[in-house]
Amino acid sequence: MIQLIDIHKSFRNKQVLKGVNLEIKRGESMVVIGGSGCGKSVLMKHIMGLIWPDRGRVLIEGRDIASCSRWELKEIRKKFGMLFQGAALFDSMTVGQNVGFGLKEHTSLSKEEIRKRVQEKLQMVGLPGIEDLRPDELSGGMKKRVGLARAIAMEPEILLYDEPTTGLDPIMADVINELIIRMKEVYKVTSLTITHDMKSAYKIADRIGMLYDGRIIEVGTPEEIQNTQNPIVRQFITGSAKGPITEGACL
Template sequence: MAREPIIQVKNLVATYGSRTVLKGVDLEVYPGESLAILGRSGCGKSTLLRHMIGLSRPAEGEVLIKGQDINRISEDARVAIFRKIGMLFQSAALFNSMTVGDNVAFPLREHTGLEESTIQIMMKMKLDLVGLSGFDRFKPAQLSGGMKKRAGLARAIAMDPEILFCDEPSAGLDPVVAAGLDNLILRLKSAFKMTIVIVTHEMESVFTIADRIAMMHEGVIRAIGTRDELKQSEDPVIRQFFNREADDEEIDRDQYLNTITGAGG
């Protein structure tokens, strides 16, 4: 692809204590595309996301957003970049002490010098967009799981971000609500030309939303490509994931014995 990538991850290594979670990840995301990061639990996909949004500092390697290394630039430059990034957290992460309306208005109040009346209108527009008009005076605790996610999405897009990150958007939702959320994200993508990065393990979501899929396995990106490309892959790890097969449980008797007796394995 000739276009300049909007996000570049270069040889990213991340460690938790003595455990290496990411073992040199390289990834490029292009403007306007939607990329799904797919993988089994514990493969490092959430860790990768945390590094892409600057919540964790890498042990090695770098993360570039619009060509700037987010871990090496000044606080001001960082704020300028993050104003244009939206993030939908797995738990929605709404501020529980504020009403839903104030949650959505919060980034606008903090980052723009807009008048309160304008902010109110923008807040109501965003809530309407996610199908929550009229809920602005509710507290997050009064909403259902799906509504919280949608409110979180409204807050994530409050600043009209160029990039939207979603961490497991459909986790914990019933299939109908999850499908609704997927459609919503798709609509946002086509309406606002956002770049979308989604971390998930739900194949259904991936197929609806993603232009490209990055398959993670044991701390590295095992394969990346369109849905059809990955479907035709011969790689057993990818085939297993796409065909929803369980691990073959081959038990090594000696090793098992060592594990349960605590002898050095």
């Protein structure tokens, strides 16, 4: 469903991605792991056309997004929902307006119908009755859940999660993990999650890929990754201070 082919990207002479190849199948939950600052978020932003590659192609359902017109790109983006690392809620709006924003922009639903859909999505993420609160009145975990409610309001086919459990306490992190699993089971969404939280990765992933030094160096099921012989992946998943990564340039 999503293919990244030979993606290269540099920022101010620093090459972040050096030929990333990755395929995500329909209905699959793919997790990309990697150290901080290794380009995971940059990789994810390529899929939505928020960043364009210097070289390489991004295919969504076989279609190269670089060759799409503005209108076609808009239609492709409607298939996506994205949960940002900091939730990226619009702070000039209430929670209800945030969750209902996509519906107001892209559907002809009445205000009452949008209100009902917003209530339903907030209920789904375990936060009923907070429509009138403002984002600055929410805790970090609540913001992420509202961000998720906003991402699923348009009932997308593909969900992208950018560090969904970072900065949350272990219980709230697990609540988010459960919600991600539920999205896959209930809505059959295809998803890409980027994280360095291995507990979360093992729980939500069908397959895990590791990004290191600008490339995906290994892809496998959670079991395969746990039993990998690759010393770089091994060091990352065990969280050891000694090993090939700490001798490299990425971390």
